[in-house]
Amino acid sequence: MYAERPSRLAGAVVWTNAPSGSxxxxxxxxxxxxxxxHEGRLLVAGPDxxxxxxDGVPGRWAGVRFFPGTAPTLLGVPAHELRDRRVDLADxxxxxxARSLTARVAAAAGxxxxxxEAALALAADSGPADPLAARIVAALQAGRSVAATADGLGVGARRLHRRSLAAFGYGPKTLARVLRLQRALALARGGTPLAETxxxxxFADQAHLTRDIRRLTGLPPRELLGPAVHGTTGGGPRG
Structure with missing residues (x-):
């Protein structure tokens, strides 16, 4: 069973996931x-x-999902180096x-x-996240184009791309598609018809939405929005 709650770390979410048979x-x-x-190990899930x-990764999981663009500063690793990867913190x-932070988690009350607490400690020991990252997210979440985002932030296209790779793991065009997908899923799961979503x-139309969902998830909308797929916009467990 999956559950989540807001974290004491601004913008982050704490989640747990235990086997349920589903x-x-x-x-x-x-x-x-x-x-x-997971099972006494600390890992990092990169941007997908x-x-x-x-499948095939049993056991109980717990995690902190960081707001887009903040984890690289806390972990000291550019996001693009972890794209589509799950990596032991010790690596x-x-x-x-790595052993010190792992021991801290193991000694906690759950x-x-x-x-x-580990995430809060990382935040206390690191500098502020790239301030441009949050502004990029806000602009793209508002539906602005990549060109309009660059103009609005006063940065060139190449600089925007470099900063996006380091903060999010991919360029602004891919980030825009990912954020648009999440907007669509939130609307659809709230009962909005697909054409209106x-x-x-x-999206240009429902066919465009369907194509993008298939490209990013490998699933058709009807299957993706069924009961077998987690219903939050946060992405679910990361194991």
């Missing part, structure tokens, strides 16, 4: 990165460009530092609290 739900692209706890299947950090989310 079919495993794919993790959908959402522009986010996660710090994961496609649905990630979690990214010096062994002693994995969810432990991984949240397509218009409100910024």
């Amino acid at each position: 079919p495993a739900r794919p993790v959908l692209p959402d522009g986010c990165m996660d710090l994961l706890w 460009t496609r649905a990630y299947a979690v 990214l950090w010096p062994a002693r530092r 994995p969810a609290r432990g991984v949240e 397509a218009a409100l989310a910024g």
Whole structure:
């Protein structure tokens, strides 16, 4: 069973997932990165460009899903190096530092609290996230084009692309598609008909929405929005 709640870390979400006997739900692209706890290990889930299947990874999970663009500063790793990957924290950090944070999570009153405290500690020890990242997200979430976003932020297209790769793991055009997908899923899961969802989310028409959903998730809309797929816009568990 999957559950989530807002984190004490601004913009982040704490989630847990335990085996329930139901079919495993794919993790959908959402522009986010996660710090994961599973069977005594700390891992990092990089930004996804496609649905990630979690089949064959049993056991209980806990995680913190960071707001898009914030995790690279906390972890000290550019997002594009982790794109479409799940990596042990020990493979990214010096062994002693990774062991220290892992021990901190293990000693906490439950994995969810432990991984949240670890995220808060990372935030306290690191500098502020790239301020441009949040402005990029806000512009693209509002449905602005990549060109309009660059103009509005006063940056050139190449600089926007470089900063996006480091903060989100992919360029602004892909990030815009991912954020648009999440807008559409939120509308559709709230009961908005697909044709209206397509218009409100910024697609040319319903056929455009259907094509983009298939490209990013590998599933048709009707199957994606069925009961076997997690219903939040946050992307679900990241194991």
